[in-house]
Structures are given as C-alpha cells and as structure tokens.
Amino acid sequence: MNYLKKDCEMFILSEEYSISGFDCGNDDLNEFFNKDALEYSRQMLSQTNFFREKSTGKTVCAFSFSASSIKTTDLPGSRRKKVKEHIPREKSLKSYPAILIGRLAVSKEFSGFGIGSQLISIIKDFCLINFPFFVRFLSVDAYNDLSVIAFYQKNDFKTVFSSEEQEKETYMQKPSDILRTRYMFYDIMQWKNQLSD
Numbered sequence: 001m002n003y004l005k006k007d008c009e010m011f012i013l014s015e016e017y018s019i020s021g022f023d024c025g026n027d028d029l030n031e032f033f034n035k036d037a038l039e040y041s042r043q044m045l046s047q048t049n050f051f052r053e054k055s056t057g058k059t060v061c062a063f064s065f066s067a068s069s070i071k072t073t074d075l076p077g078s079r080r081k082k083v084k085e086h087i088p089r090e091k092s093l094k095s096y097p098a099i100l101i102g103r104l105a106v107s108k109e110f111s112g113f114g115i116g117s118q119l120i121s122i123i124k125d126f127c128l129i130n131f132p133f134f135v136r137f138l139s140v141d142a143y144n145d146l147s148v149i150a151f152y153q154k155n156d157f158k159t160v161f162s163s164e165e166q167e168k169e170t171y172m173q174k175p176s177d178i179l180r181t182r183y184m185f186y187d188i189m190q191w192k193n194q195l196s197d
Helices: 003-007 027-042 077-084 115-130 146-154 164-170 188-196
Strands: 008-012 047-053 059-071 095-106 137-143 181-187
Touching: 003 008, 003 115, 027 047, 027 059, 027 095, 059 115, 059 137, 095 115, 115 137, 115 146, 115 188, 137 146, 146 181, 164 181, 181 188
Parallel strands: 095 137
Antiparallel strands: 008 047, 047 059, 059 095, 137 181
C-alpha cells in the first residue's frame, strides 16, 4: 500500500501552498524547505513538491528537482560504460538528459514507514508521465552517509564513481578533503520496463 498516494495530497510549493514547521532532523534540509525553496522556484532553479497528510494537514515529505544531465565526458572509462550500457545503438553524446533530485526529506514524525522509498517511486512515475521522451536518468548528490547511500542503493541508484578517491580526483579535490556527497544515478528506462512487465 502506498501511503502517500492513498492518505496524502501532493502540492507544488507556491505562495498559496507553502511549507512551515517542517522538521526532518537535518538543519540544512529544514532550512531549505521552510525558507529557501520558494525563492529557488521564483529564480527558476528548481521546483519543490511536498505531501500533506489529508487528515491532519501535516507535511509528510518534500522534494525538489531541477533539469540536469549526466556528462559522460567527465566520467572515467568504466563508469562511462556503466552509464551507457543499456542505450541501444549508442550515440556518442557528450551528455544524457537527467532530472536532478536536489533535496529530498521525510518528516521525523513519519520516518521509518517506507515513505522515502514511496516518494522515490512517485518521482520515477512523475518523470515518466511528464517527460516520457527526453529524461533518461535521475541523478542525486546524496549526502555521503552510509544510511543515505544505502537508501538510494535500495531504490536501485548506483554511484557514478566506483570509489570516493575516484570521485575526488575527477572533481579535483585533494585526497585529504572530506567528500560531502556521492554522485548517484538511476536509469528511468529500468522503471519503464518494470512497469510494463
């Protein structure tokens, strides 16, 4: 059962439909959704959607996304092959269209019930319905935290780089630098095929 589809309503963040008092346990995400997300929308940088529980009006979860791409020319050979492996009659494109999940969070009150995975499924559906012909991938700069990486892997996302060292080297970071995020991707064709089976 998908709680978000059954017991909640989705809204696009706007002056009329706003988020306040949202607490996912992460100060950075809280500040974005409660204060900054609307300005990002006004500046045409991202769109934020959120789910409210029908019975209480509480904000259950929220996500923002924006247009992006996976630039294969920036990737090491093995990773480039992994990104392009399912593209038939492979074209030598420098990049492939993607939607970037900029922020994603579930309220502390609703955590532990699989809401995050339900939300990922809804985002996959959203991309297929709204961009059926020109968005091949979902991408995310996931917090470099074991539980966050495991969450995305559980939802079939893969790291673009095989190691933190490789990712640091590609983005010209020093080996001693802390890698705050891991670049991950999901092939939406996989979701399309899954739904048609």
